[in-house]
Amino acid sequence: MELDKMDENDWKYHGEGNKSLVVSHLQHCQVLRLLKFPSEDSAHTRQQTAEQAFRHILNIMDYSKYIMKPLLGEKYVHSGEVVRLPLDFVRELSLKVQQERPELRCDKVMDTFSGCGLCLPNLTQLPLQHLRDHRPPICVEIKPKCGFLPWSRQITKECKRKVCRFCMHQHYKLANGKWKRLSRYCPLDLFSGSKQRMYVALKNLLEEPQNNLKIFKQQPDLSELIQHLRPYFLHTNGLFNGHQPGKAVLSEFVQLICSALLSGGDSNRSGEPRKMHISEGRVHCEASPFPRELIRNGNPGLPKESVLSKILQVQMLDNLDIEGVYPLYKRVEQYLEEFPKERNRLQVDGPYNESFMDTVKNGLKEDDGSVEYAVGKASLVHQYRVAMTAKDCSIMITFAPCDEDEENELNLENPGFTYSVSILDLDPKPYEGVPHQYKLDSKIVNYYLRSTQALPPSSLYKERQECTLLFHAV
Ligand SMILES: O=P(O)(O)O[C@@H]1[C@@H](OP(=O)(O)O)[C@H](OP(=O)(O)O)[C@H](O)[C@H](OP(=O)(O)O)[C@H]1OP(=O)(O)O
Numbered sequence: 300m301e302l303d304k305m306d307e308n309d310w311k312y313h314g315e316g317n318k319s320l321v322v323s324h325l326q327h328c329q330v331l332r333l334l335k336f337p338s339e340d341s342a343h344t345r346q347q348t349a350e351q352a353f354r355h356i357l358n359i360m361d362y363s364k365y366i367m368k369p370l371l372g373e374k375y376v377h378s379g380e381v382v383r384l385p386l387d388f389v390r391e392l393s394l395k396v397q398q399e400r401p402e403l404r405c406d407k408v409m410d411t412f413s414g415c416g417l418c419l420p421n422l423t424q425l426p427l428q429h430l431r432d433h434r435p436p437i438c439v440e441i442k443p444k445c446g447f448l449p450w451s452r453q454i455t456k457e458c459k460r461k462v463c464r465f466c467m468h469q470h471y472k473l474a475n476g477k478w479k480r481l482s483r484y485c486p487l488d489l490f491s492g493s494k495q496r497m498y499v500a501l502k503n504l505l506e507e508p509q510n511n512l513k514i515f516k517q518q519p520d521l522s523e524l525i526q527h528l529r530p531y532f533l534h535t536n537g538l539f540n541g542h543q544p545g546k547a548v549l550s551e552f553v554q555l556i557c558s559a560l561l562s563g564g565d566s567n568r569s570g571e572p573r574k575m576h577i578s579e580g581r582v583h584c585e586a587s588p589f590p591r592e593l594i595r596n597g598n599p600g601l602p603k604e605s606v607l608s609k610i611l612q613v614q615m616l617d618n619l620d621i622e623g624v625y626p627l628y629k630r631v632e633q634y635l636e637e638f639p640k641e642r643n644r645l646q647v648d649g650p651y652n653e654s655f656m657d658t659v660k661n662g663l664k665e666d667d668g669s670v671e672y673a674v675g676k677a678s679l680v681h682q683y684r685v686a687m688t689a690k691d692c693s694i695m696i697t698f699a700p701c702d703e704d705e706e707n708e709l710n711l712e713n714p715g716f717t718y719s720v721s722i723l724d725l726d727p728k729p730y731e732g733v734p735h736q737y738k739l740d741s742k743i744v745n746y747y748l749r750s751t752q753a754l755p756p757s758s759l760y761k762e763r764q765e766c767t768l769l770f771h772a773v
């Protein structure tokens with residue numbers, strides 16, 4: 300990318316979340332990730348020096364590179380590089396993409412003052428050597444959320460041990476109007492390692508994707524998922540009127556996603572992949588629509604090197620739960636009020652480097668008293684923040700059909716397809732976010748208890764309506 304020759308016409312709107320807006324290059328396999336700010340903060344942002352803004356975005360990249368990448372695995376994480384962009388280019392770009400932005404994200408504005416951004420590979424595409432087939436790649440993005448039930452002794456609300464955070468949160472989101480109907484997706488089914496449960500979880504995501512599932516495809520005018528998928532699944536049996544019935548196409552698609560999520564990693568002597576097992580009590584959510592009595596193969600666990608296992612292991616660094624972390628946070632707060640200069644030594648706002656990583660690891664031994672008091676407490680909070688990042692990340696799987704020759708060449712686990720799996724949105728969660736998380740946790744539990752006590756479980760889910768899945772342009 301030639302930074303002095305940036306032209307907004309070479310870029311188009313790609314997507315956005317709560318904190319950043321992403322544009323993709325029309326020819327090259329690259330995206331730019333630009334930060335956003337609440338519009339009312341824009342005066343403050345304007346006052347930020349270029350150096351502060353650069354530092355901020357560098358912190359985000361360092362966190363991904365030096366903290367999340369070693370924890371989640373080199374092959375899944377692309378940290379990108381910080382770039383300084385010409386201000387004219389950023390301003391023009393911001394005007395150009397404005398009309399494409401979804402209304403619900405327009406409470407924030409793109410940062411057009413600092414000229415700093417992150418340049419990353421466009422993960423919705425595959426390297427060209429995998430594209431001998433004429434059909435364009437298809438990309439699925441899943442934001443899986445927290446995949447286990449907490450077990451901390453500090454938990455005061457019993458329902459948190461039985462119903463997962465995502466399923467409880469659905470009721471709060473419905474009440475405050477974020478979504479119109481409850482999702483039947485349960486993260487514990489997706490993280491179960493049971494193909495049966497994962498299949499149901501993915502089907503439920505397809506039916507009510509909310510912001511947990513996105514599908515990227517080349518022609519944005521097609522509106523039917525099956526119509527779009529059909530050309531990718533021509534090879535299988537069960538042809539009906541000359542083509543696959545819709546249900547079979549969908550089912551193949553879901554199975555393909557499942558195997559990508561379970562793929563990767565080494566095997567033991569018998570050729571079975573090594574597994575990550577978590578205790579029985581943490582893997583079943585009482586609110587999941589998957590009937591417990593139908594679970595055939597118990598708790599099979601996830602292949603250790605699979606993307607789901609990697610994410611779950613980091614999520615589980617939250618072993619105290621927010622109810623256990625909040626009192627520690629308050630003690631550190633008090634300490635920092637007395638000794639404000641300690642903020643730097645405790646790396647409350649970074650830098651995210653090896654020494655921060657050691658602090659996170661120290662969190663694990665804080666209880667044995669071998670670590671200095673303030674460092675110990677702060678490291679437990681840092682550990683929680685790292686887990687929070689893993690609870691909010693997304694998985695991107697990009698599939699491309701391939702022919703038999705390629706299949707043999709690449710030694711593929713799934714005949715007919717080659718794919719890449721990546722993890723994105725690995726930003727640090729602010730230290731000051733802990734009190735907000737504490738309040739939110741209690742709101743979620745209270746709403747859940749209120750709404751489920753008022754109504755029988757069967758009446759909670761609206762009758763199946765039209766699928767609300769939207770396609771996103773590549
Ligand atoms: O708190 P949650 O679980 O609702 O997660 C937030 C997400 O909401 P979700 O429930 O996934 O729709 C939320 O996503 P949306 O804006 O709803 O798409 C953000 O990812 C938010 O992170 P951040 O504040 O931008 O760093 C997320 O906040 P964190 O809690 O991860 O900080």
Ligand SMILES: Nc1ncnc2c1ncn2[C@@H]1O[C@H](COP(=O)(O)OP(=O)(O)OP(=O)(O)O)[C@@H](O)[C@H]1O
Nearest residue numbers: 314315316317318319321330419420421422423724
């Ligand atoms: N490297 C990439 N390649 C392709 N698409 C990407 C890439 N990075 C981000 N995106 C797309 O842009 C969207 C927004 O990016 P991202 O999730 O990082 O935003 P965010 O604002 O940090 O999210 P959140 O709401 O979780 O805070 C993603 O959901 C994804 O669809």
